[in-house]
Amino acid sequence: MKNSILTIAFLLASMVSIVASNDAYVQAMQKALTNMRSAASVEDLKKSANAFARIAEMNTSEWLPDYYAALTYANMGFRSQGSLAEKDEFYAQAKKHIQKADAISPNNSEIVAVQGFITMGELAADPQSRGQHLSGEAMQLFGKAISLNRQNPRAIVMMAQMEYGMAQFFGQGPEKACGLLNSSLELFAKEEASKVEGSIEPRWGKSMAEEMKQICK
């Protein structure tokens, strides 16, 4: 009897601690996400990226911290006004984190979409010499992300951007790109409707779609 009480107590205690550590994880993520969303400069983003990296160190079986660290580094690359080498350094860090995320959660549409996003960044950093080989690579990644989850609006809107670039290059109309954009907008709306307060799931990318709307008017 005494034994079983102890066991129960122990079980309860360990359950409490699991909940507690999980809470700490979610809280840390929420805080880091809030900071990321309000980041105004590359320096601010660097702080967020560091925060995600720290959370990743603590939670080696969660893919989200590395995923967001990668996303933040990619955003630093896009925002950076520095040299090509500096941008490439950010993308290299982004790749390092997304690879870790991919190892934790393989064939994850969100992760593959960010891989494509990073490739898009590398392309944008030096389109003249990278355009030809990286545009195909980026489109392939977005294609894979979409096939893994047809409801992923981020993968779809980025594919729409690539399609638009291609169409422009070959002097074709934006119809295909706009079709993709519209389906991404629907999915973004759906995502927003089902939004849970404090969720740490990927929810970014809508502003990208809003910006692209101009083209498809």
Add this chain to the structure above:
Amino acid sequence: MKFLLTLSFFFFVQAVSGQTAIKGIVKDSKGESIPGVNIYIKGTYDGTTSELDGSYLLETTETGKQVIVFQYMGFKTQEEEVELNGGEIQLSPTLRETINEMSAVTITAGAMEASDEKRAVVLRPLDIVTVPSAMGDIIGAFQTLPGTSNVGNDGRLFVRGGDASETAIFIDGLMVGNAFGTTASNVPTRTRFNPNLFKGSFFSTGGYSAEFGNAMSSALALNSVDIPARTQGDLSLMSVGLGYSQTLVGKNNSLTATANYFDLNPYQHIVKQNFDWERGPFGVDGQVSLRQKIGKNGMAKGFFHTESGGMKIWQKVPGQEGRGQLVDLRNHYSFGQGSFKQTLANDWSMYGGLAFSYNVDEYNVAPFEIKNTNQIVHGKVAAVKGFSDRFSLKTGTEVFQFSYRESLKSEGLEREYSDAQVNVFSEADYYFSNSLIMRAGLRVAHTSLTGQSWVDPRFSLAYKFKHEGQVSIAAGKFSQPVVETLRVVAPESSNTRASHLLLNYFLDKNGRTIRAEAFYKDYVNLLTYQGERFLYRDIEQNGEGFAKGFDLFYRDRKSFKNTDFWVTYSFVDSKRIFANFTQMVQPGFAPRHNASVVVKHFVPKLKSQLGASFAFNDGYAYTNPNLPGEMNAKTPSFQDLSISWSYLPKPNLIIHLACSNVLGRDNIFGYQFSPIPNENGVYESLPIRQTAPRFIFLGIFLTLSKDKTANNLNNL
């Protein structure tokens, strides 16, 4: 239970009250502050980031012995143990720089790299294919780079006063024998391999790594593509032939099978030729290439190429009337290789493979029937160990089997040799810092044919300045066996050898590349002889020579919108005693002044890339027997303006049109003289000219794929 709760509550309160502040400034070894450092307490969520001035403040409720981690890209992660007990702790660590592959110095002396992935590249793989004068031949593109000479009646790669045999060609690290198509004398040849097979190349015009042997002047290492992007078919229709390639891509493997047919006959009937063709060059070739991923980082590749072709050409004989001599040439060639690379635990990696080249040439030049067979087998295994981020050591062993046979079938004569060569090489890379690297290597080899052993040391050093420019020096000894056609007559001959010394400056910044290099090279053990091919006599190995000079290269992708151009100038002062010369002379294949300009401009409205390239040299030395001395005359300057137009109407379709020597200049590469003077005591001559005033190429390339994003851009 209640007690437990109280206890934990007690601890909780305890923890909150004891807050410690850790503060300081993070600096590097030069004393400069580092912003953005990730600073945290190991095993907790507590952390912060250093500010722009390197300062930080980390507040924590943790207590007791804890480890503070300082982490920043480009620096070694540092851990500091502290005792947290409330109050304030000062901690200002100095982080040690690690060697950063992305920004560290690289050795650029002699080297010109074409790659999509690496830094310090001179060209992208794509740039190679789109050089207008190249007509889709890899070597044609390299002829626009510094250190090379355009020898229009040969077509092979001539580097810094060296002849074509001094450049060794490797595919995935393994030597390729007879990489150029067999041709009749003074009819230019091309590489046998399609540029689309390769994702990058490393072209060195001197001072290269101990990994490359049997090359006296230059090494060209071509790296084949890994697993292609998707399953697709590629159809090409050209003015000189057609081809189809099918690629199947699986999860961890791929298969590509290609077949091509070319025939210049119809083209040569439409466009006027300088040469008197009985049957224009023709051929069929097939390739199969296999890729298999091994584990996470490993890759195994198999590649097989086979081809068969020929030509019949009338070659005029100086001092004689009529069409001259009919040369009937047939060639059969196979190249196969298997290679692997694998990353192992503890910073070990391994690569290697086995390759064989087999070439048969059959010449019918009445009354002679000649058959030459050349075979090269090359096996290689190398291992690299990274002892730290600063120091790595590469060690490998190579075995070569060279077999050559030539027979005069009509006379029943035959001679041959076979040689096994064993090589061991080892090379260390040491980074003193991100801005200084040293490479020292040694290559030791032994040949069975003569029992000769030799040692080739190699050394290079590179320093990177603050402004990103870098300066490198390289030096070394380079050996190679005598060319097959001479070695079969004089199998006892030892290696020919060269020593190189190079000084290089390289800057690649913001879409512009500047490269300047000065070099000195000397040759020993060159062969001298009397007579000519098949009839060599009095062979001696006391020739020698030198080549010195400098070259300049500027490339700019930035200054003009949608425009990429490069300008090259190479000065070569080369003299040698070799072949049937009795004194130091400037070889016919080493013009002194060499220049080229390549311009490519993309016009979005026309969906087209327009290109032009201009090549120049000041003329080729030759011996005029009507004048005293050797190499006593020089041809007029060589000039060639080529243009190209690539049109991309759809993502999966490219139409490519190119024309060489648009201006129709009658370039002369030398003269052939009659061996005996005519009745007036004059040696009559015939100029060695281009195949035709111009060469026009039209190609249509179509990619067929289920994947709508598939495009042909990579093949542009």
